[in-house]
Amino acid sequence: MANTKKIDYVILGLLSHETLSGYDIKQRMDSALSMFWGASYGSIYPTLSLLLQQEMITSENVSHNKRDKIIYTITNKGREQLKEWLKLPVQKDEIRYETLLKLFFAGDNTKESTMKHMEDFEKKIENELKKLQFFAQNLEHVQEQEEAHLYYLLTVEFGIQTYKGYLKWCKSAKDKIMKRESY
Amino acid sequence: MANTKKIDYVILGLLSHETLSGYDIKQRMDSALSMFWGASYGSIYPTLSLLLQQEMITSENVSHNKRDKIIYTITNKGREQLKEWLKLPVQKDEIRYETLLKLFFAGDNTKESTMKHMEDFEKKIENELKKLQFFAQNLEHVQEQEEAHLYYLLTVEFGIQTYKGYLKWCKSAKDKIMKRESY
DNA sequence: CTTACCATGTAAGGCGTTACATGATTCA
DNA sequence: TGAATCATGTAACGCCTTACATGGTAAG
Numbered sequence: 001m002a003n004t005k006k007i008d009y010v011i012l013g014l015l016s017h018e019t020l021s022g023y024d025i026k027q028r029m030d031s032a033l034s035m036f037w038g039a040s041y042g043s044i045y046p047t048l049s050l051l052l053q054q055e056m057i058t059s060e061n062v063s064h065n066k067r068d069k070i071i072y073t074i075t076n077k078g079r080e081q082l083k084e085w086l087k088l089p090v091q092k093d094e095i096r097y098e099t100l101l102k103l104f105f106a107g108d109n110t111k112e113s114t115m116k117h118m119e120d121f122e123k124k125i126e127n128e129l130k131k132l133q134f135f136a137q138n139l140e141h142v143q144e145q146e147e148a149h150l151y152y153l154l155t156v157e158f159g160i161q162t163y164k165g166y167l168k169w170c171k172s173a174k175d176k177i178m179k180r181e182s183y
Numbered sequence: 184m185a186n187t188k189k190i191d192y193v194i195l196g197l198l199s200h201e202t203l204s205g206y207d208i209k210q211r212m213d214s215a216l217s218m219f220w221g222a223s224y225g226s227i228y229p230t231l232s233l234l235l236q237q238e239m240i241t242s243e244n245v246s247h248n249k250r251d252k253i254i255y256t257i258t259n260k261g262r263e264q265l266k267e268w269l270k271l272p273v274q275k276d277e278i279r280y281e282t283l284l285k286l287f288f289a290g291d292n293t294k295e296s297t298m299k300h301m302e303d304f305e306k307k308i309e310n311e312l313k314k315l316q317f318f319a320q321n322l323e324h325v326q327e328q329e330e331a332h333l334y335y336l337l338t339v340e341f342g343i344q345t346y347k348g349y350l351k352w353c354k355s356a357k358d359k360i361m362k363r364e365s366y
Numbered sequence: 367c368t369t370a371c372c373a374t375g376t377a378a379g380g381c382g383t384t385a386c387a388t389g390a391t392t393c394a
Numbered sequence: 395t396g397a398a399t400c401a402t403g404t405a406a407c408g409c410c411t412t413a414c415a416t417g418g419t420a421a422g
Contacts, residue, residue, distance in 0.1 A: 004411085005381060006281065013288035023401050036283035043382050045403055067390050068401055079291070086285055086292035090300055093280045093307075098273045100219035101189065104338050105196035107331035108262070109269035117273055124276075148290035150363060154356045155287050158349075165348040166341075173337045180333060187383080188409065206373050226410050228375055250418050251373055372419070380411085391400070 004091070007039055007047050008056075012082040015057060015074040017148060022048055022070070032152065035132065035159040048072060056081055103173075114177060122170045129163040132156050187274070190222055190230050191239075195265040198240060198257040200331055205231055205253070215335065218315065218342040231255060239264055286356075297360060305353045312346040315339050 014020060014028050022045050029039050051057045056078035062069050074082075099121045106114040139153045197203060197211050205228050212222050234240045239261035245252050257265075282304045289297040322336045 006284065007382085009288075010284065013284075013291070016288065016291055021401075022403085033284075033287065036278050036280040036287075038277060038279075040383055041401095041403075042384070042405095046382095049403095070402080082288070083291055086288060087296045090281045090285060090303060093282050093304070094221065095219050095278050096221075097219040097276045098189065099276050100338050100341060101193065101196075101216075102269055102273060103334055104216065104219075105192075105199065105265070105269060106334040107329075108196070108199055108266055113270045120273060121276070146290075147363070150359065151286055151289040154359065155283050157356070158283060158352050161348045161352045162345060165344045169341050169344045173340070176333065176337065180330070190410085204373075205375085223411055224373095224375075225377095225412075229410095232375095248418080251375095253374080368422090370419100370421085373417085375415085377414080378412090381409090383408085384406090386405080387403085389401085391398100393398085394396095 006037075007043050008051060009082060009085045010037060010039065011044070011047055011051060012056060012074060012078050012085075015072055016079060016082055019060075019071045019073045021072070024071075031131075032135070032155075035128070035155065035162075051078065106177075111177065111180070115174065118170060118174050118177070122167065122174075125163050125166045125170070129160065129167070132159045132163065136160060189220075190226050191234060192265060192268045193220060193222065194227070194230055194234060195239060195257060195261050198255055199262060199265055202243075202254045202256045204255070207254075214314075215318070215338075218311070218338065218345075234261065289360075294360065294363070298357065301353060301357050301360070305350065305357075308346050308349045308353070312343065312350070315342045315346065319343060 010029070010033070011025060014025055020028070022041070025044055025048075026039070026041055029037065029044075048057070048059075052059055052072070054077075055075055057072045057074055059070050059072050062071055099117055102109070102117050103114065136153065136156045139149055139156060142149055193212075193216070194208060197208055203211070205224070208227055208231075209222070209224060212220065212227075231240070231242075235242055235255070237260075238258055240255045240257050242253050242255050245254055282300055285292070285300050286297065319336065319339045322332055322339060325332055
């Protein structure tokens with residue numbers, strides 16, 4: 001049952017590139033990783049304490065005036081831990097799309113409501129796609145500088161490819177729903 | 184904080200088409216819904232008890248010989264509950280792909296290990312795609328019979344589109360990883 | 367005769383969100 | 395001066411998986 005949680009490794013992975021605060025980590029999650037992973041402060045801060053205790057990371061207080069700020073640095077032990085995990089086989093890849101769930105059961109909903117869900121989904125994806133395309137542009141500029149950038153770019157490309165597919169599907173699906181006789 | 188869980192509605196949704204046992208529900212989850220939702224017996228059976236208590240469903244014992252079997256039927260109250268939920272806006276669509284996570288941090292892994300993860304992912308997706316294409320074929324035969332089939336087909340098409348995109352991405356990503364000088 | 371599948375259920379415990387609590391700084 | 399952002403953290407609680415427990419049936 002142990003070792004199902006990934007947040008420890010996500011944090012170690014992020015810290016393996018640069019020193020970061022808990023707040024910074026949350027921001028990385030919400031931008032670079034948001035396509036395929038998420039976490040809240042309620043899981044980040046306690047994990048940071050745990051990793052510190054386990055000597056996987058060290059902390060440094062860089063408070064400016066009365067404004068708190070603690071930045072964390074990965075230790076060699078932490079790096080080893082990260083590398084070990086990276087070699088292990090992937091345990092789980094999963095999607096939880098409430099939109100698809102509501103579509104699946106749309107026979108019990110009104111056409112209007114179903115179309116609304118589709119349009120909301122489409123808009124959300126269009127937005128996310130724009131962000132990813134912006135990341136991709138920036139990353140293409142810095143290629144060859146650092147190896148890690150290649151992998152970052154690959155995940156962004158995954159997102160772009162996927163989201164473009166979603167949008168294509170949205171158009172076709174909306175068409176089919178509209179063409180269906182009303183009931 | 185309430186109303187974050189969807190399992191109740193998933194079960195009501197499935198029962199709105201046909202009467203099913205807990206075991207049947209699990210099977211539906213693992214086939215038709217597996218692309219975008221999942222649940223274990225440990226959440227299905229207790230939810231069934233709860234829904235029964237709330238009179239959203241009724242149960243009938245159809246044990247054959249000494250073999251237990253309980254089939255559930257949705258009530259009008261249950262149907263109303265389902266319809267209400269279907270009208271509400273979607274709260275969350277999320278992906279948790281450990282494969283992408285490991286790829287993102289692949290700068291700290293060996294090329295061989297990273298390629299292995301990519302190949303495992305590719306194989307898994309190829310398999311899932313085959314299943315979906317099989318569903319799609321069957322569904323195209325029964326179109327026009329029942330409205331619900333349209334929506335089922337749309338979710339299958341979503342999966343097919345998405346998985347084909349994944350496979351395209353896999354090939355390109357694997358290429359780029361291999362072309363990269365070893366380190 | 368053994369494997370796979372059919373079938374139902376409970377208990378423990380992990381995981382992680384949501385809500386709460388607090389306060390500084392920056393920008394319009 | 396108010397909103398947005400920076401910044402850290404805790405507590406409660408909901409949710410669900412994993413593991414356990416049990417046993418029948420069908421097919422090879």
